[in-house]
Amino acid sequence: MYESHQYLRQFSIKPSVQRSAVMNFLLKNRIHPTIDEIYLALSPSMPTLSKTTVYNTLDLFVERGAVRALAIDERNARYDVDVSAHAHFMCRSCGTVHDIFGLKTQMFQIPETTKLNIDAVEISYFGKCEKCSGN
């Protein structure tokens, strides 16, 4: 938990009990969780935690560049503490999101366009994960 506290400072985020708990969860559970998953995971040990705080916290983390909001899941926003260049895969059946590392770095380069001011790239794959491939 202390690590999360320190980790937040790197991004000029004032650590509160709630913020540290959320960051700690993200660092320890690299599952690209939704707001609800974070809330459900933390609320047993923090009964007064509100979902609004989870929303506020993640908005702040994204704004400060501490986490990345993923556009892969139409239903809910998902968040990734790993802000390095990598891709994602979402299973159409169970909805889990996996990391895809090891793609060529060129794939994350920004294409030359005169008209657009691109600041981020997202590469997403869809299909069935190993567990769900039988279905």
Place this chain on the structure above:
Amino acid sequence: MYESHQYLRQFSIKPSVQRSAVMNFLLKNRIHPTIDEIYLALSPSMPTLSKTTVYNTLDLFVERGAVRALAIDERNARYDVDVSAHAHFMCRSCGTVHDIFGLKTQMFQIPETTKLNIDAVEISYFGKCEKCSGN
């Protein structure tokens, strides 16, 4: 309008007045519209059209492979009649979605993973479009 009618048959979609109108709109307006944009564009000339029908119609189009649902916009589903391999850009300021053609075909290849059964790739860029770059 007659073209849209014929176009739908290619995908084994029975053309109705509503379906042809939606497909016609998609073919003539390559703006990756949301359900609401389609509904608002068509309802003046089809006053009895319901948004449910627009939802049903696009679900069917996606199911039959006639259009692609984009995950680029967290807020609303957006649809693209161009199902060929190309990327998209979304402006963070005005929300418009642009096509990005001309990327290397390798970028749309499916990475080799033993565990995942990938059937689709989506490459998305984010930033500010030309109009909004001043803001």
Place this chain on the structure above:
DNA sequence: CTTTGTGCAAATTCTTTGCACCAAA
């Protein structure tokens, strides 16, 4: 004190569902 963060409840927005009516074969 004063500022910033938290949390409840209500409001909004997007999408889905249930069901009755309409249309085409």
Place this chain on the structure above:
DNA sequence: TTTGGTGCAAAGAATTTGCACAAAG
């Protein structure tokens, strides 16, 4: 007729907003 399509109204899910209270400096 019978099947499939449409459209209304209500329900549901995710997110945002307004505001009062709590916490930290």
